[in-house]
Structures are given as structure tokens and as C-alpha cells.
Amino acid sequence: MIHTAICELLGIRYPVLQGGMAWVSDASLAGAVSNAGGLGIIAAMNADGDYLREQIRQTRALTDKPFGVNIMLMSPYAPDVAQVALDEKVPVITTGAGLPSQYIRAWVQAGIRVLPVVPSVAIARMVQRMGAHAVIAEGGESGGHIGELNTMALVPQVVDAVDIPVIAAGGIGDGRGMAAALMLGACGVQMGTRFLVAHECAIHETYKEKIIKAKDIDTLATGRRLGHPVRALKNPFTRAFYAKEYDAGVSDQELEAYGAGALRLAAREGDAQKGCFMAGQIAGLVQRRQSAAEIINEVTGQAETLLRGACQWVK
Numbered sequence: 001m002i003h004t005a006i007c008e009l010l011g012i013r014y015p016v017l018q019g020g021m022a023w024v025s026d027a028s029l030a031g032a033v034s035n036a037g038g039l040g041i042i043a044a045m046n047a048d049g050d051y052l053r054e055q056i057r058q059t060r061a062l063t064d065k066p067f068g069v070n071i072m073l074m075s076p077y078a079p080d081v082a083q084v085a086l087d088e089k090v091p092v093i094t095t096g097a098g099l100p101s102q103y104i105r106a107w108v109q110a111g112i113r114v115l116p117v118v119p120s121v122a123i124a125r126m127v128q129r130m131g132a133h134a135v136i137a138e139g140g141e142s143g144g145h146i147g148e149l150n151t152m153a154l155v156p157q158v159v160d161a162v163d164i165p166v167i168a169a170g171g172i173g174d175g176r177g178m179a180a181a182l183m184l185g186a187c188g189v190q191m192g193t194r195f196l197v198a199h200e201c202a203i204h205e206t207y208k209e210k211i212i213k214a215k216d217i218d219t220l221a222t223g224r225r226l227g228h229p230v231r232a233l234k235n236p237f238t239r240a241f242y243a244k245e246y247d248a249g250v251s252d253q254e255l256e257a258y259g260a261g262a263l264r265l266a267a268r269e270g271d272a273q274k275g276c277f278m279a280g281q282i283a284g285l286v287q288r289r290q291s292a293a294e295i296i297n298e299v300t301g302q303a304e305t306l307l308r309g310a311c312q313w314v315k
Contacts, residue, residue, distance in 0.1 A: 002178075002304050005165045006188040009133060010092055010113060011066045013037030014300050016178075017115075017136070017167060018292075019192030020070020020094055021144060021278070022046070023267035024203055027055045029292065031062030032200035036293035041068040041094060049080035056088045066091040068115075073098030086110055094136060097145060097228070099123070104130045117169070119147025119154070121161045134165040136190050141171030143193050143231050143280035146221060152184070159185030173282035175302020182307065193280040194299070198292045206270030207277055210235075214283035223259070226252060233277040237262055241276075 004015045016038035018025065022045035030040030040063070042055045052069065059067050069090045071081055074097040082103040085093055093100075093107055096117040100107075107114050108131045117136045118124040124135045137158040139151025147154075151170040159166045168181035169190035178189050195201060197208050210233055222241045223229045232238050241259060244250045259276065266275030290298070 002182075002300055002307070004182075004187040006134060006167060009165060010039055012039050014296055015167075015188030016296050016300065017041060017068070017094075017169075017188065017190040018195050019142075019144075019169065019190050020044075020068070020096070021192050021196075022072070023263050024192075024196065024201065025070065026202060027058035027062060029195060029198060029201045030055075030067050031059050032198065032292035033195065033296070034059075034063040034065040034067045036291075036296045037065075038292075038296050039066060039068055039092060040292075041070050041092075044069055044071045044075070044077070044081040044085075046072065046075045046077065047081075048077045049084040052081045052084050053088060056084070056090060068092030068094055068113075070094045070096065071100075071103075072096055073100060078103075082107075085112070099126065099130075100132075101130060104132065108133075115167065118158065119149065121157050124158045124162050124166075128162045128164055132164060134167060134187070135162060136167045136169050137186070138190070139168075139170030140221070140229075140231070141281040142169055143219070143278040143283075146170070146229050146231050151181075155181060155184040155186055171280060171282055173280070173285045173299075175299050175304075175306060177282070178299055178303035179306040179310075182303070183310075191295075191299070193283055194286055194295055195292065196279065197286055197289045198295060199289060200292050203267045204270030206272060207266055207275075208289065210272075210277050211279055211283050211286050212288065214279065214286070216281070216284040218283060219279055219281055226255060230276070230278065231280060233279050233283065235275070235277060236273045237276055 014037045018033040020041040020043040025043035033040035116127040140146040165187040168186035173194045262276035265271040266277045
């Protein structure tokens with residue numbers, strides 16, 4: 001069995017984290033992933049503190065294992081959900097879309113493990129100085145909001161730059177990706193796209209079907225003009241967004257308004273025309289629906305087999 005420093009830090013069986021995906025990562029999915037030995041994560045997204053509190057309590061009703069909350073720091077409700085996470089004494093917090101400067105000290109003092117998502121070496125060093133327990137180095141292959149560096153380049157540079165555990169994310173969907181991440185120096189992996197088709201994931205069936213049918217070239221990154229690029233499956237919405245992005249006659253405000261609510265339309269309503277079906281470049285590797293436990297067991301089992309056999313290449 002693969003057991004790393006991140007397992008010890010978080011109290012989990014397998015070094016596998018489930019990504020905190022807005023409109024996707026709820027109590028049902030987080031509880032199932034934690035019960036399977038990984039770290040399930042609830043997405044606070046743009047919701048208020050009451051929503052998060054209810055999701056935390058639902059998760060605790062589903063599992064007695066460690067779980068986490070992802071806090072999107074650009075959310076207008078960030079101060080509210082940051083306090084709820086403290087009040088509810090969640091075991092782990094991951095952060096994205098900003099720096100956790102104003103919250104991290106209180107979280108750490110409360111005994112919460114804090115794992116910021118980082119897109120660069122500079123930010124990894126910065127959050128380490130703030131007191132982060134580990135970092136999630138996420139490459140641009142991932143679905144949703146992305147950075148500029150790819151995972152293969154980012155992870156080893158972050159590993160060399162910090163003294164805390166590094167978790168690799170972006171472009172990891174099977175045991176081959178996990179084995180590669182560990183060889184780059186990571187202590188674990190975070191996966192999002194692979195868990196979209198978990199039985200316990202409550203997104204619309206249209207979303208799941210699109211992931212299963214996706215090919216290697218079926219994602220598109222939009223929003224670079226706005227400073228926060230997003231990777232999603234190609235469809236009428238993303239193609240229109242991409243065209244508007246390079247139309248000088250479309251203002252930034254109009255572009256932002258065009259994208260508002262598109263993820264909800266995909267995840268909750270399965271709107272194939274107006275929805276934004278966020279997914280990573282590994283969507284083409286996802287072939288079938290499975291339970292969260294089956295996904296984790298398959299990925300870690302394959303990685304273990306590959307790592308045990310790696311010595312065949314060394315003479």
C-alpha cells in the first residue's frame with residue numbers, strides 16, 4: 001500500500017485528495033471519498049456560511065473519517081465561511097483564488113491543517129511562510145480555474161522550493177499519473193475530473209456523459225483576458241465565450257456577465273448549450289462510472305504496481 005507523509009499529516013489511508021469543485025463537491029461526494037480512505041473535500045464556492053455549515057454537518061453524518069473544506073478566497077462570503085470552518089472545527093482547509101493571509105493564523109491555531117492550492121513557486125514559498133502545512137501544486141491541465149504552468153514543470157520546482165509536503169494536481173486521472181507525481185517528489189495527488197463520474201457525485205447525468213465521451217482534445221481554456229482562465233469541455237458556451245474574449249467590441253463586464261451562472265447550468269441542469277462543463281485534460285481517460293471507493297482503489301493499486309515494477313528500467 002502507498003503510504004506517504006500526507007497520509008500521516010491528514011490521518012488518511014491513501015494519499016488521494018478529491019478536488020473542491022463548485023456545484024460538484026458536496027457532502028455526498030466528500031463523505032464517500034473519505035470513507036474510501038482518501039480526503040473528501042466540500043466546496044464552499046460562492047455560497048454563504050449557512051450552506052457550508054449544513055454541508056459540514058451532512059458530511060459528519062456520512063463519515064467519521066477526516067474531510068476538508070475548500071474556500072474560494074475571492075468569494076464575497078469568504079470571511080463568513082472562514083469563520084464557519086473554525087466554528088465547526090473542520091479537520092482540513094484547502095484554499096484557492098487568492099492568498100489566505102487574513103485567515104491562516106486562526107486556522108492553524110485551531111489545529112486545522114491548511115493546504116493552499118498554488119500555481120507557482122513564489123506563492124508556494126509565501127504560503128509556507130504564513131504557516132501552511134502542505135501545498136497543492138496545480139498545473140494548467142486541471143479543470144476549472146487554472147494557472148499557466150503545467151504539472152510536470154510545476155511540481156518538481158515547488159518540491160525543491162519548500163520544506164512542507166507537496167500534493168500534485170492537474171492532469172492526474174489514473175495510477176500512471178499518480179506514480180509520475182510521486183516520482184516528481186509529490187507526497188500525494190488531488191483529482192477532480194475523475195471523481196465527476198463517481199456514483200456519489202450528484203451532478204447532472206448530462207455532465208457525466210460528456211466526461212465519459214470526451215476525447216483528449218475536447219477541453220478549452222477561456223478567460224485569460226479576464227485574468228482568471230478556466231478549463232472546460234468544448235461546447236456552444238465555451239466556443240462563444242472564446243470568440244467574445246477576442247472581440248474588442250465586447251467589454252470585460254459583458255464577458256463576465258456572459259459567464260455568470262454557467263457552471264450551475266451544467267452541474268445542476270445539464271444545459272448542453274449554455275452550461276460550462278468544467279473538466280481537465282484527462283477527461284479522455286475517464287471511461288466509466290464507478291464508486292468513489294472503486295476509483296481510489298483502482299488508481300492507488302495501479303500506481304503501486306507501476307512503482308514496484310519500476311526497477312526493471314534500472315540496470
